[in-house]
Amino acid sequence: MRTLSLAQEQLDAMIAHVDSQLPLEACGLLAGKGSSVEKVLLVANQAQSPVRFVMDPIEQLQAFEWIESQGLELLGIFHSHPAGPETVSPTDIAESAYDVVNVILSFAKGYWCVRGFWIQDDSFDEVTLQVVSPSNQA
Ligand SMILES: [Zn+2]
Numbered sequence: 001m002r003t004l005s006l007a008q009e010q011l012d013a014m015i016a017h018v019d020s021q022l023p024l025e026a027c028g029l030l031a032g033k034g035s036s037v038e039k040v041l042l043v044a045n046q047a048q049s050p051v052r053f054v055m056d057p058i059e060q061l062q063a064f065e066w067i068e069s070q071g072l073e074l075l076g077i078f079h080s081h082p083a084g085p086e087t088v089s090p091t092d093i094a095e096s097a098y099d100v101v102n103v104i105l106s107f108a109k110g111y112w113c114v115r116g117f118w119i120q121d122d123s124f125d126e127v128t129l130q131v132v133s134p135s136n137q138a
Pocket residue numbers: 079080081088089092
């Protein structure tokens with residue numbers, strides 16, 4: 001996937017969540033159809049760590065079940081790097097388990113930078129995050 005589309009309010013929801021969890025890492029899922037995000041799902045970081053995340057397995061399972069029940073697909077996984085890089089880390093690459101867009105929200109510069117990446121084998125490519133206003137949606 002080269003482009004992931006999401007609404008401004010979905011971007012705001014991700015930022016509000018990861019910001020509320022500082023200085024800990026926070027995470028969640030992006031569900032939708034094709035390349036268009038329709039729902040942001042927040043998942044607790046079981047690791048409760050400023051440098052890594054482990055999705056709470058029960059919340060993750062419930063989120064997966066909800067996504068399926070709505071006829072949607074898992075399009076992305078997002079997590080924050082409170083003091084870390086804007087790109088996926090070697091750990092993120094090593095632990096990547098799904099063929100979905102990895103959205104990283106980095107606070108290293110003192111404000112949130114949000115970028116998307118597609119991990120393949122031991123490397124990654126940038127995925128353009130396209131913020132669409134509601135009036136542009138079909
Ligand atoms: Zn990471």
